[in-house]
Amino acid sequence: MSVREEFDEWAATGKDRGMEDRHWHTAKHVLARLPAEAGDAVLDLGTGSGYALRALRERGIGRGYGLDGAPEMARNASEYTDDDAVGYLVGDFDDLPFADDSFDHVFSMEAFYYAADPVHTLEEVRRVLKPGGTFYCAVNYFAESETTHAWQENISVEMTLWSRDEYRTAFREAGLYVAEQDAIPDREVEIPAASEFPVDGYETREAMIDRYRTWGTLLTVGVAP
Numbered sequence: 001m002s003v004r005e006e007f008d009e010w011a012a013t014g015k016d017r018g019m020e021d022r023h024w025h026t027a028k029h030v031l032a033r034l035p036a037e038a039g040d041a042v043l044d045l046g047t048g049s050g051y052a053l054r055a056l057r058e059r060g061i062g063r064g065y066g067l068d069g070a071p072e073m074a075r076n077a078s079e080y081t082d083d084d085a086v087g088y089l090v091g092d093f094d095d096l097p098f099a100d101d102s103f104d105h106v107f108s109m110e111a112f113y114y115a116a117d118p119v120h121t122l123e124e125v126r127r128v129l130k131p132g133g134t135f136y137c138a139v140n141y142f143a144e145s146e147t148t149h150a151w152q153e154n155i156s157v158e159m160t161l162w163s164r165d166e167y168r169t170a171f172r173e174a175g176l177y178v179a180e181q182d183a184i185p186d187r188e189v190e191i192p193a194a195s196e197f198p199v200d201g202y203e204t205r206e207a208m209i210d211r212y213r214t215w216g217t218l219l220t221v222g223v224a225p
């Protein structure tokens, strides 16, 4: 199944809003750190419901573009806002449809590891960033968060499972400086008592704690030279 087929189905069944609710727990902390200023141009890679740009517009960014490989995702995102300063478009991480030096910041939540050639995508990010621009790359699926590894079994799109080190190495390989990296725990998801497990695909309470409280979301911040 292609990105388009897989995620069009997610959008058609309301999963775009479901992801927004869950991802917001940690995405809001990532967005709070992103040093966007009034008037800045921001690109959201794998925008889903487009919530990140709606939030950044409330902070006064000038213009936002949300790119997604699934047309239904981009269509839903467009319907969730009437703000003319944000635009949602269909495109692939392989070939960003923007000129060099277009953006002050690029953001991506829970999407980057679907890139067919992630180092090339990082090169594309570097290309579209202005000098000094930042890439805030947030993922929940990464090597240290072991309970996430099984996710690949439930999705037909190939996912890249990198470690924290591998993220930093790839950023540097693509010509981005690594300014910051850390794991942001999700403290909002409710974790039931041990007697209630298995719950939500977690065999034990310890596994769920490891996923949300120990690891949560890995943020790697790259800066374009």
Ligand SMILES: C[S@@+](CC[C@H](N)C(=O)[O-])C[C@H]1O[C@@H](n2cnc3c(N)ncnc32)[C@H](O)[C@@H]1O
Pocket (backbone or CB within 6 Å): 003, 007, 008, 016, 019, 020, 023, 027, 045, 046, 047, 048, 049, 067, 068, 069, 070, 073, 091, 092, 093, 094, 108, 109, 110, 111, 114, 115, 116
């Ligand atoms: C797990 S969802 C996350 C959506 C949103 N960022 C969020 O936090 O809820 C991943 C999104 O990335 C998009 N995507 C996956 N691979 C892509 C690719 N190669 N090019 C463009 N978009 C892609 C999917 O269509 C989907 O909307």
